[in-house]
Structures are given as C-alpha cells and as structure tokens.
Amino acid sequence: MAPKAPKNTATHLRPWIASYPEGIVWDAELDTRPVHEQVLAACARNPSATALDFLGGTTSFGDLAKKIIAFAGALQRQFGVKKGSRVALMLPNTPFYPIAYYAVLRAGGTVVNCNPLYTVHELSHITESAGADVMVTLDLQQIFEKAEKLVQAGHVKSLVVCHFPDALPLVKKVLFSVVKRKDLAKLKSSPIADRISHFHTMVERGEPPTPVVIDAHNDIAVQQYTGGTTGLPKGAQLTHANIAANMSQIDKWGCGLFYPPSKVVAVLPFFHIFAMTVCMNVPLCNGTQVVMLPRFELKALLNLFERTRANVLPAVPTLLSAIARADSATAEKLASLEVAISGGAALPNEVRSAFARKSKAVLAEGYGLTEASPVVCCAALRVASKPMSIGMPLPGTDIRFVNLESNQPVGIGEDGELQVKGAQVMVAYHNEPEATEQAFMDGWLRTGDVGHMDDEGYVFLVDRIKDLIICSGFNVYPRTIEEALMNHEAVEETNVIGVPDEYRGEAPIAYVKLRDGKAVTEAQLKNFISDRVSKIEMPREIIFKDALPKTLIGKLSKKELREEYQQSKASS
Template sequence: MTTQVEAPDHIRPWIASYPEGINWQDEIDTTPVHEQVLAACARNPSAVALDFLGGTTSFGELAKKIVAFAGALQSQYGVKKGSRVALMLPNTPFYPIAYYGVLRAGGTVVNCNPLYTVSELSHITANAGADIMVTLDLKQIYDKGEALLEAGHVKSLVVCHFPDALPLAKKVLFSLFKRKDLTNPFQSPHAGKIRAFNDLIHANATPSAVVIDSKTDIAVQQYTGGTTGLPKGALLTHANIAANMSQIDKWGCGLFYPPSKVVAVLPFFHIFAMTVCMNVPLCNGTPVIMLPRFELKALLDLLTRTKANVLPAVPTLLSAIARADTAKAEQLASLEVAISGGAALPDEVRNAFAKKSKALLAEGYGLTEASPVVCCAALRVPSKPMSIGMPLPGTDIRFVDVDTQREVGIGENGELQVKGPQVMSGYHEDREASAGAFHDGWLRTGDVGHIDEDGYVFLVDRIKDLIICSGFNVYPRTIEEALMTHEAVEETNVIGVKDEYRGEAPVAFVKLKEGKSVSETELKHFLAEKLNKIETPKEIVFKDALPKTLIGKLSKKELREEYAQRKAGKA
C-alpha cells in the first residue's frame, strides 16, 4: 500500500538541496509493519535477524515466534482489533516477537518503560485499558508488573524467562551466579493470572486473519508529555508508523539494507529506537544488534565483535564515547554513520566525537506525535553544522510567529509546525489536548527555530523553556552551547527562574569534567565574551551529576523543582 505525496503548494526550499537520488514527492509505503517484517522473514529465513549478547535469532525463527504469539493472543486472550497490550520489556529478543505478535493479532502496542514507577505505569495501563502486560522475570521489573496485577490495572501477565534470551554459555553462568536477580512468578498468589511466554509460543496456535485499515487502525499508543503533567497516549496508526519507516528508508539511500548492521542500545520502548533501531532495519532484512542497556565497555565490545556500522544514539551516549579514554579508534572503526536524536546535539560533543570516530555524525529531529522523525541531516554526505538537516520526503514544515500564528520568513525564528503521513491522529480520550496539538491542520511541536534559504532547519529551543528577561527572549540552548565550549565543563543545563527585577533570569547547572575545576566567577568571566548581559546566568550551580530522563536526555524538570525547594528553604 502506498500514499502519493501531494504536489507542492507552498515554498519548500529544501527540495533543491536534497541529496542526489532522493525525491520529496516519492510514494510513501504504508503497508502495516508486521506485514512488512513477515515478508522480510520469508525472503531470507536463514539470515540473522537479532543478535543479543552473541545469541542469534534467524528471520525464519523470528517469523515462527511472531505468528505463534499472535495465535496465542487471539485464542487464549481474545485479542482483536482495538485490544491494548502493554509491553514492559528491555531490549531482548522477546520485545520484537511480542511487538509484531500483538500487531499481527490485530492489537495495539502500549509501550511501558520498565524504569517507570508503579504510579506512572498505573496511569498508562489504566488510561489505555491494557488488560494484558508482557514483561520479564527479572525481579526489579517483574515486581512492578505484579503490583499492577494486584491493583487490577492489568488482568493478566505474560512473563518471559530472561535466561532464555541468552546464548548457552551465558545462560549457564547466569543460572549459577545471577539467579537471585530472578523471581518465580508461579509462586505468586496471582499465579492463575500469569502465563509463561515460552508456553504460549510452544502452543503454536495459528492466528486468524485480521483486516487492517492502515489509515485508521491504531498500531501503537505511545505515551508522552509526562514532564508537564500526566502522560498522554499519542495514537499512531499503522499508516503513521509505516510512513515514517518509508521516509527514513528513502532518506538512508540504502543504509538500512544488508550488509549493514544496526546497533540497538537505545530502548525499543522509546519511539526513536522502535522506529530506527528495530522497524526500519528488520523490515529490510537487516540484523539488529541489541544491548539491554547502555554500558560503554559492552558497547565497545559489541562493535569489535560484530563490526556493526550504524549507531542510533542520544547526545549523552555520544559524549560518553567521545570523552572515554578506553574508547579507541580501532573499536569504532566499523562505524559508518551515527544518528543523534532525542535531544539537541551540542557542538562540543560533535567535535569531540569526530576526534574519536570517522563516522558521519548526522543529527535528526522528531517527536512522538510524528512517529517520530521529521527532519534529519543527510546520512551519506555532510550537512550544515548545527542544523537538524531537512524535512524527510513527504514531510511539510513551516515556522509561525508564536503569538500571531502567522508564517514567518526565511531566517526568522518561529514555532516549528509539521504536516505529513507520519503525524498522529490525536491523543487517546483527550479531545482538549488533541485540539491543542494542532493549528489549522499543522502539528505544533513547541520547538522554536528557523529555516535558511537552502532549506536547512535550525532549532534554538523549546517554547516552554524560553526565558523572558526584561522583555527579551533568552534561549537556554544559547547559554548551554557557550558553557560547553569551556574546557572544564562536561554537561550543563539551563533553566529560567523568577526574578524580581527582570521577571525571569537564567540559572545554569554545571557538571565539571573529572579532575577539572573552575569557579562561578571564572565561568561568568569566560561567558562575558560569548553572551550579552541579559543572557548571562544569574547563578551557576555546580553538581556532581545532572538529572536525565530515562533515555539519557538532560532534564530540566527536576532542576526547576530542586531550585524552587532550595529558594523556599532560604525564605
């Protein structure tokens, strides 16, 4: 199934700057992702699909397990179109099997971060109406699933036995030395509501056919926006998910096809990894090399062992590689492309990474509501530095004045708004939030930036992070970029705080590099040549560590709360 991109109806300067071989008006494939992955499995069943700590799953094995799990969901749980199934799993082979199995059964995937609190998970599962949760018997994860079961937020648990994901030698070692990390779900008082994942697979039930309307049926209900209140469930149709895969595939110019190997160290339950690390490569018959979590040594060992060449990452991960003495050029030699997403990529990190690796480092941009990728730097040729690249094929963007909503000109800052086949249909059971997410049919991103005459997009900050000092707009990212150029600064995050004189004022939080020292006065003196007086931080707070979100993005929410509590304590 394909969607024809409409002919241009307003100025799109990026089209003239597109890399050779990429056409903005190409047809976009919206075939449901589970159909695509099963077709890829049929084309080359003996090829490796998944590599988990050295244990491999072929495409043929993957297909059998997907189909068997889909059959079990239908026959034993009554899953059909509209049924919500929650997945609370780290990166293991269980995740793609469960994900595609749910979709093949006609259900909707509800991703749950295993590091969320029980309270956060309760909101998501209750709001989604997810009666079934697939999880793992690692105690720190399973206990949350059982708490949800006990509270009635889910009615059934399907539990995967973690050692089954490991190659034989590691499985034996785990059983000998790590057994205390496991729990036995079948000794639970709720054992009657718990089934073993492997038992469902071994039942080998054949699923009945499900007719999917790609444009209206929901494939993934992805929760987002928890930093400003309770998370909202973005409704991503089968067409949304497939369209973004097709757009990325075209943008990659063959990058996501064999003999490429894609590293999946970012968690699949996050929309960036779900699309770029899992869906796109697997549907093209390309192996996915998984790590359950980021550890630098494990990642370097993985690259040495597998010679993987594509690394989707977040800036903090790239920074960890760049500043680590243990990360040697020969360990990174196989990397051809690193794709940075999830947060703004500081120029200092870009430059430091370039000293370690010859890989092309491309910054991309997206949001959950767009499945997620909107813009990306070229993946085969260099792009303009500090740009998030250009809109993907079939994607329209505009920048509008934050107050008047009128479109601004080339080079003028405004809110980035998006149209395209990857844009969500709305939020689950939240008409007010759904209406507020759009303006005149365009998705509001909440990000401020501009487009240049060549069609390259530059972002300066989030609208909600904008600091208004004495009537002037101050962007935290401008201050952060300046601070990052100091040799002693490893990480920084800037927030706006109330100020009696200026209304608001910036406060910078800084983590210094190990063995380095600098005073607040020295840092302010350093910034004097880079920032104007209004942009200069009112205060610089040094911390041993800066709070991050669960995928490694620097988080302002905790810093705002910490600063408010500190001021309240002094009052």
C-alpha cells in the same frame, strides 16, 4: 486527523528540495503497508539470515517469523486479542520485545509501550488510561515486581512473563542460572500466580492466528505515551500507516543505509519511539540485522562494535558524549562505525566536535517527536551536512515556522514555532479531545519547538517554547547559554533553566557538571562566556553539581532542576 502533505513540490514553497542529497525525491510514493506484514515478508525472503543478536545469542529471520506467528495465535486464543485490544509491553531490549511487538500487531491489537524504569504510579496511569488488560514482561525481579503490583491494583488483568535466561546464548544462560538466579522472580509463589502465563509455553503451542483485516489509515498500531514532563502522559495514537510512512521516509532518506550488510546497534530502548522506529522497524523490515544491548554500558558497547562490526548507531547526545570523552573508546574500536544518528535532544556542538576527533563516521543530527512517529527532519546520512542544523524535512514532510504571538507564518531566517504536516503525524491523543485540538493549528502539528529555516531549506532549532526565559521582556533561549558553557574545556555537561527574578521577571540559572580532574570557578566561567552571550543572557548563578538529572533515555532533564531549585529556595 492531520491532513497529509500536499503533492505540490514547488521549490519556493519547499526550499529544502533543491538541497536534497542526490537520489532523494521529496514526493516519492510512501509504503504504508502495516509493519508486521513488512517484517514477515522480510523473514520469508531470507529466513536463514540473522535478524537479532543479543549478547552473542542470535535469532534468524525464519525463527523470528515462527515465534511472531505462534505468539499472535496464542494472544488471540488465550486472551481474545483483536482489533481495539490494548496490550502493554514492559520489556527492555531483548529478543522478546520484537516478537511480542509484531505478534500484537499481527493479532490485530495495539501496542502500549511501558518503560520498565517507570514507577508503579506512572505505569498505573498508562495502563489504566490505555485499558490494557494484558501485559508482557520479564521474570527479572526488578521488573516483575512492578507488573505484579499493577495486577494486584487491578490496572492489568493478566501477565505474560518471559524467562530472561532464554534470551541468552547457552554459556551465558548457564552462568546466569547459577550466579544470578536470585535476580529472577519466584513466579510460582507470587500472589498472582494464577494470572501468569509463560511466554515460552504460549509460543511452543504453535497455534496459527486467524486473519485480521487491517485498515492501515484508521486502525491504531501503537499508543505511545508522551508529555509527562508537564503533567500526566498523553497517549499519542499512531496508525499502522503513520508508523509505516515514517519507516518509508527514513528508508528513502538513508539511501540504502538500512539494508544488508549493514548492522544496526540497538542500545536505545525499543519502548522509546526513536528506537522503536529507527533501531527496530526500519532495519528488520529491510532484512537487516539488529544488534541489541539491554542497557547502555560503554565497555559492552565497545565490545559489541569489535565483535559484530556494526556500522549504524542511533544514539542520544549523552551517549555520544560518553563515547567522545572515554579514553577506552579508541578509533580502532570504533572503526566499523559509518553513521551515528543523534536524536532525542539537541546535539551540542562541543559533543559533535569531540566525537569527530574519535570517529570518522558521519554524525547526523535528526529531529522528531512522538506525535510524528517520530522523525520529521534529519541531516544527510551519506554526506556532510550543515553544522548545527537538524537537516531538512524528510520526503513527504512539510514544515513551517509560525510567529509565537501573531500565529502567522514567518519568512526565511525568522524564528517561530516549528509546525509539521505529513503521513507520519498522529491522528489524536487517546481520550483527550482538548489536548488534541491544542496540538494542531489549521491542520498543522504544533511541536512546541522554536527555530527557523535558512534559504537552502536547512532547519535550525533554538529551543523549546516551554523552556523559553523572558528576561526584561527579551527572549532568552537556554540552548544559547548551554552551547557557550560547553565550549569551556572543564565543562562536561550543563543545563540551564529559568527562575523567577524580582527585577527581570525571569533569570537564567546554569547547572554545570565538570569533567573529572578539572576545576573552574563561577566567576571564571562567567568571564569565559561573556563574549558569547549578552548581558541579558548571562546566568544569574552557576551551580556546580556532581551529576545532572537525566530522563530514562539519557536526555538532560530540566524538570528535576526546576523542582530542586524551588525546594532549595523554600527551605532557605
């Protein structure tokens, strides 16, 4: 188990403390009560307030609590869910997700998040590794058919299926039933019909759950799979205290931002650790409304802002870029937005500047990883922060930078691997003792990210260790080249990878997507960045593409580009 951060608050050891925004204390006591207890307490405080808004259909905190409790009871009685039971959730953002999530925890079980866009092969690995006997999913055919195959293959024993139209407001429910009926799976004719239970009938039974005593610091609340870009995903085991501690850290950092009358937009998927914590757990446990979209569509998001006047938007850089570049995203439509929090990937300075021209909202870049529940650092949410910085460590979080060769801590301003200690750090990877051992160094969580801290405690990241390119013995960081290319007016997106080079060992290759209606040649782009990057950093080749591959939450992906490059060289 990773040790907790020590209580010594000496500013020479933690220079960021002196730069903390007013009112934030580093060693404030963290609330580690299990998240389901906190959300049920919030429901009891103000049962008539709106907890969830899904496409205009609303759920009050009182109704949310009733459904959580009823579903928890049904999971216990029907499936024997108890401490140690793994329950898989394969759901997009709908009211079903928070109900199922908190109900599993209330029943004593562990949530295993499954991305509905994953292939059956990827889902098979996760469910088999976790030992999840029960999966909660939707009756949308596109999603259900994957769950059905998992049951047929023996990776999951039983399904709880939610009826998608039940999540919609009345008019949309009727329209969906008429126009989109073909999108729904025919459950009665499914070859696994005898192993399907219906969510609504389980909730309607209203069976109260039996009490479960949770050991917050040892019982696993969420087993979140991560690291699939370099092999099979590993299950990061996050205790109830890990998740609650990170919620408490974010809450203190927000200085009241996540309390009513705020409304938090959940367009990022709850099955991703960033959205699970920042878009769902933190606001709901504070009695704050969450406004959901099942997926990102610009028009729907802009309509959401106009309809709900939501003021907090957790996002990934590609989403912010789409807003910044869209003519339809006017200042008037974004007028309610006060704070946008960028996470999941590095935020290019060009996107930051373009977004600032559209909205007066504070744009704060944060940083985290699944193994830290996930947030480690964040720029200030109420006041301006240093440009290009991921901000400072959250309260109760310690960080250090370690030399990549000597493994010794480096000084202020020197680049090294970012390492983390804190109450939010996972206990281990599930059934992966070697990977767990490699994930820590002297009790510090290794992030695999390279960066440094300035003398005021602001953190700056350079790149991922695995993305580092060694050119003629020199370290070349793709992000440096990407930032230079993004400054050109014709460039919409770019991604840089390292490839084998007979002379230099490795060389950078840049992939570029141009903005609509813009044109530029490879020679012109190289000339443009010649005063921004060194000769060592200059891309050997710039390849133009109509679209760049992205991960399922919208991060630009280097994995597919490396595979594409290898295939193109093999075929030639």
